[in-house]
Amino acid sequence: MADDVKRMADLLKSGATMLSDICPECGSPLFRIKGEVFCAKCNKPVVYARATGPTATISPGNSFESLEQTLVGKISETNEFLKTEKDLEKLQAYSNLVFGWLSTLEKLRKVKDSFREA
Numbered sequence: 001m002a003d004d005v006k007r008m009a010d011l012l013k014s015g016a017t018m019l020s021d022i023c024p025e026c027g028s029p030l031f032r033i034k035g036e037v038f039c040a041k042c043n044k045p046v047v048y049a050r051a052t053g054p055t056a057t058i059s060p061g062n063s064f065e066s067l068e069q070t071l072v073g074k075i076s077e078t079n080e081f082l083k084t085e086k087d088l089e090k091l092q093a094y095s096n097l098v099f100g101w102l103s104t105l106e107k108l109r110k111v112k113d114s115f116r117e118a
């Protein structure tokens with residue numbers, strides 16, 4: 001097995017995720033491990049400029065921001081319903097919704113942090 005293929009396998013085994021980005025030097029798929037972007041072929045961490053790099057067009061940060069705003073908006077809208085709603089079944093349904101949104105927000109923020117670390 002070629003060294004780079006073996007390294008890719010090792011990276012994946014140690015919990016790395018394969019990114020959709022490619023290495024600006026050799027064109028191999030990049031891996032994210034422990035907040036670092038790593039090229040298995042070059043066998044070194046890759047630091048690429050976000051503004052000009054391959055991620056410029058795929059900007060997960062922006063979609064996360066907008067999803068986060070939507071969720072926060074939904075939660076505050078639901079809060080208004082909760083204030084006036086007396087029907088227990090509806091209240092239950094609303095709180096389930098809010099709970100779901102809150103856990104989504106929590107996960108979202110973790111994912112956003114992992115992007116920021118890079």
Ligand SMILES: [Zn+2]
Pocket residue numbers: 023024025026027028039040041042043
């Ligand atoms: Zn490379």
